[in-house]
Structures are given as structure tokens and as C-alpha cells.
Amino acid sequence: MVAAMRATGDVLVSGTDWDFDRLRRVYDAIEGIATGEFGLDVYPNQIEVITAEQMLDAYSSIGMPLMYRHWSFGKHFAHNEVMYRKGYRGLAYEIVINSSPCISYVMEENTMAMQTLVIAHAAFGHNHFFKNNNLFRQWTDASSILTYLDFAKSYIARCEERHGQRAVERLLDAAHALMGHGVHRYPRKRLPDLRQEEKRERERQQYQESRYNDIWRTVPRGPDAPAEADDAAARKQRLRLPEENLLYFFEKIAPRLQPWQREVLRIVRHLAQYFYPQGQTKVMNEGCATFVHYRTVQRLYDAGQLSEGAMMEILDSHTAVVRQPEFDDPHYGGINPYWLGFHMMGDIARISTEPTDEDREWFPGIAGNGDPWGTLRNVWRDYRDESFILQFLSPHLMRKMKLFHLRDEARASEMVVSNIHDERGYRELRDALARSYDVAVQEPDIQVVDVDLTGDRRLVLHHRQRDGVALDRDDARRVLRHVANLWGYPVRLVEVDAASERCVHEFDDIEPRDPFV
């Protein structure tokens, strides 16, 4: 009997109403568990109580407390409002921001039990993940994001005053269209700045002059190398092509942009970079937060600090969050990251405490090490979704989830079940699932490959297709129009098959209709 085992502690959470005093006491209790037993390491917390309308506000400005102004945020607000008012969609119980201090928004409508859940989930689960995960540490700067947003907001407001709302809005439209292509995905050589470059060029020249000796002119040389090819190579080198960070490319290279327009592109690029890790760690981030809140409320309940009713309410909403309809269910809409993450975290904890022989064979590194929280903390620090699944999805869990792999080839008339959850299939099944979380597969690979500098300055983009998956033509043409306006000269997009380098489709050249100048 669980009830018999419960300590008769001071009941902190019962009933529905909450007040600030109780919130604080519950926070302290959770903090004790999370930083003590679980060993979590978090940014200082700032919990803000907001109304439903403010939650809608936060929703529509991509969850940030401040944001520059743009019609698209108004559009999302209008849409969310209708969905919410008609009851199609509830509001999130919380929003948490990767900043230091870590800001968690909680809604005033939440019951005391929900507030408890939310604090454990956001203020400790997500917060720990933000602070410790390598991707976040590498790509985002939590301590300065709010200051930067403040700058961005006022900078864009000033631009609107000076250049007109219309001009700024068009520029932001174009920048937003390329936001998915505004991140340096791979660490790169530090770019030497142009002034340095010029100086070095002068030094080279001087060196050449100092070493000049007319006698070398008389020494016979081989046939001249083809000048044309050299030119193209030099040009690509000079423009640092190919370049996959389109926003960066336009910010630095586009010939006709004004300085303020470059700065706006830069702002959008910085935002894209700030959000870049979130897309790659959805499963882990939610898994971490969900696992932390689940274990935390269990501890609170065991210590008698949670009433039976509150526990029931929390479990009810917890199960709703981690619900995964099966593939043939009408509600199926892809794999629920909460579900996958939560179960994988639980599975890792199980492997490290009560491993089976199979686990020992598959995970010799962590099986039976007896330190579930230490293991999890390492996982949360070092992995992102793709590598996390590739490394830690266990056969036990694949069986439990009854995963299977469906291969859908364009030239075949039917889909084939290529692997199921059995001995022969575990590895490939796991690979396939991990691959579906790989950014390189999810997002089209688009690169600037060449600029015809001597001719009509046409910009050439390549989309490197994988597995014959093409771009959505309609949307691509719309984006190209933005690209042409940014570049100021014609733009051509070519789809190339990544494996064979064969040209698959060429979009018509798009002329700038109304270039930014």
C-alpha cells in the first residue's frame, strides 16, 4: 500500500487555490529535491505569474518576453486566440525562456497542483537542460539574450521611424523566410576581417616587390594555365563559397543593401542561432523536464507534502502530456517528443539500476552503474536528439513501443515494412529513427554556390536533394522572390541530386521585382 508508506509530512499542495506564499514554500521543497537528490544545476529562477491573454501574447512572439514588431506575430496571435476561444486548443501551462535568470511563465488559472508540476518541469527540468546541454552552451548566450532582444526591438523601431514601417516590414519578411538558413551549422575557420585582409594583401605586394628580380622574367615557363577556371576558383574563394548560411551571405556580400538593412539581417540571424539548439533537442529537453517533474512529484507525494487529490490531478495531466497514439489511431500526428523523451529517460535510469542481460550487452558503459542521476546528467550534457536516440534507445523500449520502420520509395508502388522490433531489426530501426531527428535530413540543404560577377551578377543557389525529396515549388518561388530582392540581381535555384551531382530541376530565374536599396 502506497498510502501506508507515505510519511505524514506537512501538506503543501492540496485543493485548487494557490497563493504566493504557498508557491514559495513548494518551490523551496522542490529545490531541495532537485538540487539535492537529483543533483541538478540550474540558472537562478524567476517565476512570473501571467494571465491567459499574456500567455497568448507570449505564444505569438515566439515565446520571448520582448520582441520587435512584425505583422506575423499579430497573425499568430489572431490565430491562437481563435483556437483558444473556440476550445480547439488549450494554452500551455507554462513557457520557459533560456535566459539567465531563467524566466518561467506560469498561468494564473493553473491550480496549485499544476503550479507544482510546472515549477518542477520548467524551473528545474528545462532550466537544467538549458544550462548544461552542450548545444545550448555552444550556440546561445543565456545571460545576454534579453539585453540583445531589447536592443533588437528598439533598433527595429528606430529603423521604422527612419525608413518607414513598410520598408522594414518587407525586409523582415525576407529575413524571416530565410531564418531556417541563417545558422553556421558547422564550426568554421574564423573569418579574417576585411581590414586585416587588405593589410595582408599590401604586405604580400610589398614582399613581392622587394624580391623582384628581372632575371626571372627570362626563365622559360610552362604553358599558361587556363585563366577562366582560375577566376572561378578565386572568386569562390574570395566570396567564401559555397555558403549555406544565406542570411550571413546577404548580410556580408549582398552588394546593394544599406548598413541598417545588414544590421536587421544580422538581428534575425542571431535569433535563428538562438533558437537553433531548441529544434535539435526537443525530445531530450522535454524528456528531461518531464522526467524531472515526474520524479519530483513522486518524492513530494512520498514525503506527504502532496495531497492524494493533487497527486491524482498531476498524474492525469502528466499522462495526457506523454500520451502517444498508435500509428493507426486517427489522432496520430507523429511521435510525441514528450513520450519518447520521458520513456527513454526512465529507461536509462532503469538500465543503470536494474539492468537485464540484454542491457548489459547493449549498454556496457552504463548498465548497473547504480547512479541513475549521474548517468542522466551526463546524457543531458553531451547529446542532442539524433545522437541520443542512436546511442540510448534500448531494445527493451523498442519492443515496448512496438516500433516499426516503413520504407516508402518513390518508384515502388507499395510501402515496405523494412524492420520491426525484433533481434534482426533493432539496430536499423534505431538508426532510422535517429536519422529522422537529424537536422541535415529535416531541413533542405540550400547553398549559395556561385555569383556571376563579370556578367549580370546572377546568384546561383543549389538545393542538394537527398533521396529525391524535392522542395515545395510554390513556397520556394516565393522565397526566391525575397532572395532576389535581397541580392538585387537575378537569382537561379537549381536542384541537384546529392549522390550523383546530377541536375534534377531548374527553377526559372527570378528577377528582383522591388530590390532593397
Place this chain on the structure above:
Amino acid sequence: MDIIDRRLNPRGKSLANRQRFLRRARRQIQDAVRDAAKSRGVADVADGEKISIPVDDLREPTFRHAREGGDRDHVLPGNKEFVKGDRIPRPPSGGGGGGSKGSPDGEGEDEFRFVLSKDEFLSIFLDDLELPDLAKKAVKQTEFPTYARAGYSVSGSPASLSLVRTMRHSLSRRMALSRPSLSTLEALEARIAALREAGADAAELTRLEEEHARMLARRKRIAFIDPNDLRYKRFEPVPKPIAQAVMFCLMDVSGSMTEHMKDLAKRFYMLLYLFLKRRYRHVEVVFIRHTHEAQEVDENTFFYSTETGGTVVSTALDEMKRIIDLRYPSGNWNIYAAQASDGDNTSDDNAKAVETLDKVLLPLCQYFAYVEVGSEDKDWTAPDTELWAAYKVLRKPGANMAMRKVRRRTEIFPVFRDLFSREREAA
């Protein structure tokens, strides 16, 4: 750890974004609003409106993969009977067994739905309408002088005397001229009294008494409040726009007016009311019905009670004149009138009605609209009705009088827009 209560923060943080969004979608929203107004009937128009607009201009395009084509992998949960190598027919709707089924933010939909607030709806609904000739004719009439404080003056009526200013001037003058204060005088008198009591030092006593006499004389010469000190609050006339309007609804309720015609008239009045309401802070409505005699009634009686009798239009016009004189002086009120009728009138009254309108009412009114309502099957090629023929003479360029014919509900709004649209050609 901080817990911060943000619930009292100013609301409408995303208002600026919303306005940008509405401006962006203006054309589509306008079309949608017009459609809604046509099909819905005027009574609902005042409410906020759910609007669907095509997403075309509102699309936020990105480079993304097409939904179909290419070789794809799906990993799905919940296997029941599949084993390796099973073949499954491709589901018809594309996207394979799983994957994206419409993006979560509703981007994939063809229509974008949202709710306009009442104010937003009205502002778009009445967007390109303007009060007729307001700028030209009514600048003088819509202003009314009121008095506002403007500093101080040295003359004025006793009622506007500024005591504080006056006393301040009085005090500074008394100090400047060193008028002995009452307390100094009393102190001196006390010393004189004390010396008299003691009876010694007669010389000193005499000196003090002389001093006392001098003080008294000085106090007498230098007035406590001099006419020079007086200051009055000054008022200046400031022209102030009048933000109130009265709307007269005139209607023929004789037997020939059917329910249908009254309904048309009612809708027209409602539009006018909404329209005025947006322009003026305060709008009053006066209902005057008439048969062969006119009376002012409340709204319910106006629309729903039936009367019998002949039709004498000039009685209603006279009644309107009487009410204006009684309650709505044209200096204080912007006056609008809308008359609805099926066009019947007693023949010998036409001349009188036209004269009253032309000489008396039109100069008082901001605008006078005559709407001739007819049954749906009415043939407009028929000769003009009595009243239409009579009023026609008043219709000239630049006049603040307009007339239109309406026979269907759907025509109400176009006619209304026609009357009040900004680019209204001279009627």
C-alpha cells in the same frame, strides 16, 4: 528565486503587431467584411465578427521539403501484425503513414480564421465613408465658443476676483511701503500702558505716544487692500467642436407602408446610427412618424404599431422643426435626418413640404437623406412618385440633400455607402 506577479502589466502588448497584421490583410478583410454585411442583416453588424480570409498574402514562405515524392523513411509506434518484408499500399492522401499532417500553426490551410473586435469591424466596415460636406459647410456650425481660463487681468467682475493673487500683491505692497503691522501697534500700546501705570519717565512716554500717533497715521494712509492690488481671473472664448449629434428618423406609417418597407427603412436608420455613433461622442435619436398628422414616438411604436389615415408629409417636417427649436438648438447639435416613405403624399401638400424643407430644415441640417422604399417587385420604370417628383427640385449639386430608392435588403448597404462614400459625386 523571484516570484513576480505580471498579471497587472499593461494589456494589449501585441496590439501593435495586430495592427500591422490588419493593415497587411486590409484588402482581404475589407472584402470579407462586405460579404458578411451583405448576407447577415444589419442587426448583427455591430457585433464583432469572425472573419475568414485567404492566406495568400499572409503566407510566410520558407524553403521546405515537398510533402510528396522521393524515398522516405517512417518509424512508427504501435505495430500490431506487421513482420519484416510486409508490403502496404500507400495511403491515398500522401505523406505516407505518418509524418506531417498539416503544419501545426495552420499554415497549410487555405483559409485563415480570426476574430475582429467590434471596433475593428466597424472601422473597416465604415472605412471609406465620410460625413457629407462636413469640412466645407459645417466648420462654423460644429464649433461652439466656450470660455477657458487664461491668466489674470486687473479688471473684471467681482465674481472672478482671485483672492490669492490680490492678497499676494497687497502683502508685497504693504511690506514695500513698510505699513506698520497690527502686532507692532499692539506691542507699542502695551508699552505705553505699562509706562502710564508706572508713572515714571514722562519723556519716554511722550516719545512713544508720538510714535503711536505716527503709526496710526501711516496705517491710515497706506490701505490694507488697494485697488491696485486687485486681480481677476481672466477667461477667453475658445471655439470648441461639438461632439454631439441628433438623428431624426422620419417615416410614413400609413397603411400603404408594408412590413417589408418598414424593415428596409429600419435597416437604413440603423446603419446611419452606427455611422454617426463612430463620429460623435453622443448621438440622440428622435423618431417621428406621420400619417396625416405627425407625432414623436418611441422606437417600438415607431416600427411596430400601425396607424391609419392619409399621408401628409409636411406635418412630419413641421414636427421636426418644432423639436429642433425646443430641444436641439442647431448651434449645439449636429442634425441629421433620414426620411423613409413609399412616396405617397397628398398632392396639395407637396409644395408645402418642399418649401418647409428648402427654407427651414435644410439650412439647419447637416444632411438630409430621403430613402424611397418599395416592394421587391416594384418596377422602377414606373413614373416617379408624388414625393420623389416633388423633392427632385431640391436635388442640386452641393446641396446637403440626397435621395435614393431601395427595394431589397441587399441594396441597403450599397445605397448607404453610395450616399456617404468619400468620393461621392454631387448628388
